[in-house]
Amino acid sequence: MFVELDLQSETPIYTQLADQLLAGIASGALRPGDPLPSVRSLAADLGINLHTVNKAYQVLKQEGFLQVHRKRGVVINPDGMPGVTAAFQDRLRHQLRGMAAEAAVRGMSQEELAELCRSVYDEIRQSGEGGNRDE
Amino acid sequence: MFVELDLQSETPIYTQLADQLLAGIASGALRPGDPLPSVRSLAADLGINLHTVNKAYQVLKQEGFLQVHRKRGVVINPDGMPGVTAAFQDRLRHQLRGMAAEAAVRGMSQEELAELCRSVYDEIRQSGEGGNRDE
Amino acid sequence: MFVELDLQSETPIYTQLADQLLAGIASGALRPGDPLPSVRSLAADLGINLHTVNKAYQVLKQEGFLQVHRKRGVVINPDGMPGVTAAFQDRLRHQLRGMAAEAAVRGMSQEELAELCRSVYDEIRQSGEGGNRDE
C-alpha cells in the first residue's frame, strides 16, 4: 500500500487517500475483489484518525468503487468499476474548465495541455506495471 | 460581464469568479489594460458579498493577472499575463492526477481524456470569439 | 432450502436468513412441525458462521415461530404461528412510516404504494406454490 499524504495540503486528507486508492486501482496494484486494510489498521499505518480513513472508504463506496463485504471487510468492487457516467463527465469538464482557462491565459497551447494530460495518465498506468500484489 | 455563479456548487464562489475572469481573459473578452468593475459594483451585480469579490481579485492579483491601482481601480495586468511557471505546472499535474486516476478506473482511455482536454480548451477560446470589441 | 444471502447488503445476514425462513413459511414451503436443518449443517451449506445461523434461529424462536427441542432439533412451531400482536403492528407501522414518507416525497401515490404492497405480498405467497410436498 503506497499511500503518501500531505497533511499540510489544502485538499482534505480523505480526498487524497481516495485519490491514491483510485490510482492504485488504475495502476492494477489493486484489483476487483481485492481486500483493503481495515479502517483501523490503515489509519494506524498512515498515522491518521480512523474516521478520516472511513470517510475516504465511504466516498469510494458511495461511487461504487468499493463494497463492504460482511465477511471479507472492505473490498474493491468485484463486479467491476463504474463506467463513465454523465455525472462524472460533467464533473471532469467543470474541473478541466478552470484549469484550461488558467493554462490558456498563461500561454500554454491546446496541445501542450493535452500532452500533459497524456503524460499524467501514463504515469498512473505505469506506476503499477506488473501488478505487484504483496498483501 | 458574463459571470454565472452556482451557489450550490462545492467550489467556493470566489474561485468560480476568479475562474470565470480567467476564462474571460483566455477568450479575449478581457485584455491586458482593460478595467474591471469595482468590488462594490460587481458584488452588487452578482448579488454576493463584497468580501467574496475582493477575495477573487486578491487571488488574481497575487498570481499576477490583475493590478490594483488606487486611482484607476482594478485592471487586467497591462504588462501581460504570467507564464507557465513551475509552480503552476506542479499545481496542474497535481489536479490532473486525481482526475486522470478516476478517469482511468472508469475505463476512459488516455486519448479520450486528452480529447476532452482539447475540447474544453477550445470551448474557452471560442466563447469569446467575436468579442474583440475595439480593434 | 432456497436461501440467498447478500453479503454486501447492509441488512445483517441473520436478519436476511430469518426473513427468508419466514418467507418459506408464508409460501407454504415450510409448515408447522417441519424440521429445519441443524445450525451446523445450515451454516456449512450457506458458508456462514455458526453464530449467525444460531442468531437467526434464536430470533425466530423468541418470536414464537420456531421451537428448539434437544432431541428433535429445530422445528417450525407445530402449535401454529403467532398472530398479529400489538407489538408487531407497532413495528410494522414504524417501518412503514419511513418508507411511506420517502415514497410520498418522491411522488408515489397512496394507491401506487398500496399496490406495490399487494404485489410483494403475492410474490411471497406464490413463490411456494406447488411446494406442498406431502399431502
Added chain:
Amino acid sequence: MFVELDLQSETPIYTQLADQLLAGIASGALRPGDPLPSVRSLAADLGINLHTVNKAYQVLKQEGFLQVHRKRGVVINPDGMPGVTAAFQDRLRHQLRGMAAEAAVRGMSQEELAELCRSVYDEIRQSGEGGNRDE
C-alpha cells in the same frame, strides 16, 4: 420543527431524523426552497451532537432532497424532489418483502396489509394539513 427522537431505538438517530424531515416534506410543512436550521442549532434543539444532525443532512443531500446553499445554508432542494428511481423501488421492495413475509405468516391478509399502508400514508400527508409555516 416537530421532530421526536427515540434515543433508545435501535434505528440510528440520524436515520430517524432524516425520516422525520422527509415526513415534514411529505406533509407540506417543509417546501422546496425552505431553509433548514443550521446543524448547530438543530443539534442544540434536539439535544444531540451536531455531527449526528450533519449526517442526516448529508444523507438527504446525497439523495437529492437537500442542497447546501452557500448563502442560505441548508435548504430543501428548490428544484423539486427526486422521483421514483429504480434504486428506490428496489429498496422499497426489499424492505417490504421482509415485512410482508412476517405479516403473511402471522395471518394478516393481503388487503389488511395494503390498508395499513394506505392509512400510514394518509397519516403522513395529513399531519401537515394546511402547511403551517412558522419559521
Added chain:
DNA sequence: GTGGTCTAGACCACA
C-alpha cells in the same frame, strides 16, 4: 455564523 474537516475516545452489532 455557516458547513467542512480532523481528532479522540467510546459503545455496540455483527460475524
Added chain:
DNA sequence: GTGGTCTAGACCACG
C-alpha cells in the same frame, strides 16, 4: 476482530 454510530471538542474556509 470488523464496520457503524455517537459524542465532544477543535480549527479553518467561506461569506
